[in-house]
Amino acid sequence: xxxxxxxxxxxxxxxxxxxxxxxxxxxxxxxxxxxxxxxxxxxxxxxxxxxxxxxxxxxxxxxxxxxxxxxxxxxxxxxxxxxxxxxxxxxxxxxxxxxxxxxxxxxxxxxxxxxxxxxxxxxxxxxxxxxxxxxxxxxxxxxxxxxxxxxxxxxxxxxxxxxxxxxxxxxxxxxxxxxxxxxxxxxxxxxxxxxxxxxxxxxxxxxxxxx
Amino acid sequence: xxxxxxxxxxxxxxxxxxxxxxxxxxxxxxxxxxxxxxxxxxxxxxxxxxxxxxxxxxxxxxxxxxxxxxxxxxxxxxxxxxxxxxxxxxxxxxxxxxxxxxxxxxxxxxxxxxxxxxxxxxxxxxxxxxxxxxxxxxxxxxxxxxxxxxxxxxxxxxxxxxxxxxxxxxxxxxxxxxxxxxxxxxxxxxxxxxxxxxxxxxxxxxxxxxx
Numbered sequence: 001x002x003x004x005x006x007x008x009x010x011x012x013x014x015x016x017x018x019x020x021x022x023x024x025x026x027x028x029x030x031x032x033x034x035x036x037x038x039x040x041x042x043x044x045x046x047x048x049x050x051x052x053x054x055x056x057x058x059x060x061x062x063x064x065x066x067x068x069x070x071x072x073x074x075x076x077x078x079x080x081x082x083x084x085x086x087x088x089x090x091x092x093x094x095x096x097x098x099x100x101x102x103x104x105x106x107x108x109x110x111x112x113x114x115x116x117x118x119x120x121x122x123x124x125x126x127x128x129x130x131x132x133x134x135x136x137x138x139x140x141x142x143x144x145x146x147x148x149x150x151x152x153x154x155x156x157x158x159x160x161x162x163x164x165x166x167x168x169x170x171x172x173x174x175x176x177x178x179x180x181x182x183x184x185x186x187x188x189x190x191x192x193x194x195x196x197x198x199x200x201x202x203x204x205x206x207x208x209x210x211x
Numbered sequence: 212x213x214x215x216x217x218x219x220x221x222x223x224x225x226x227x228x229x230x231x232x233x234x235x236x237x238x239x240x241x242x243x244x245x246x247x248x249x250x251x252x253x254x255x256x257x258x259x260x261x262x263x264x265x266x267x268x269x270x271x272x273x274x275x276x277x278x279x280x281x282x283x284x285x286x287x288x289x290x291x292x293x294x295x296x297x298x299x300x301x302x303x304x305x306x307x308x309x310x311x312x313x314x315x316x317x318x319x320x321x322x323x324x325x326x327x328x329x330x331x332x333x334x335x336x337x338x339x340x341x342x343x344x345x346x347x348x349x350x351x352x353x354x355x356x357x358x359x360x361x362x363x364x365x366x367x368x369x370x371x372x373x374x375x376x377x378x379x380x381x382x383x384x385x386x387x388x389x390x391x392x393x394x395x396x397x398x399x400x401x402x403x404x405x406x407x408x409x410x411x412x413x414x415x416x417x418x419x420x421x422x
Binding site for chain 1: 318319320321322323326332333336337340361364365366368369371372373374375376377379380383384385387388389390391392394395396398399402403406407409410411412
């Protein structure tokens, strides 16, 4: 069977696209340079011209996933008030995590290549984190409060942990073990965003009966 | 080679112990009734006398994991004030998750057998959740606030999500991608517990300079 020929100029991009398809469709463990070559119909050695190892290809795939994730966060509905904007970012985070579970798990649930060796991947991950940190900075600024760099980092990690935990709890199966009404689960994201606002001291209003 | 003989009366417990060892040492994917029989030195059919399927054995392993986890939460240092007690439970949660990553992942990170078909497993999972919910109930009661069942469930799910997220963030590798100082990460658990207290309205004191 004749293999399809590839323009040499596109091979790098083709490798990345094929690698992303493998990760999204079949999972990370199926990713190898050999499998990418096989699916592209090029020689086994061809991908090595652009990626010295599987880790280099994987780092590029992870970088793209972080880039796409950050773009999704950035495309949120922007209302203008820092508090609501932070909540919108939270909604965007959850919608991405639940709509793209494999990409999400790739970024946040698997051992990744050494960041020092793959600065492009690290840059994209930091960019996504910086969006959240920027949202928190705006919230503090709107309240005319000074927050140290460390305090902002800690709040960003705190909010990220909540978003990550909610994504796992809502997307996982452990919740079925507890037997709670589906109605309660439906309310969990907005309840959590309200509680986050209160944790950060930005939402003094009563929105439910529990104070 | 002569296989060691097992007392029939202990076979059920031996199967559970061996299955737990397999999960903790080699991971869930290595668990099968056949592998348990092989490692115990009994006939392939013997475990079936106690467990009709792999799911039945797995459900028992998961139930034990939840039981051990709940016992760990229950063995926390109890200080008497509901607020501090909730924080102690949070510390116990994190210490268990970080010390027993495979047991933790078994409970909260893998598809589990159908809870309806395995009520014992579900009972243990609900017991662990009830401990957290009870802690929150005590916090609300100490503030003379009434909380509906649904509000308590939502707060318990909110706090659980945070603990689960912190466990993943602190135990995972994504954090390395962001390049934050180790000092910041060390402070994250206590910072988060302070923020949780504020989210629930139980910690009005200033403990840092950010609000």
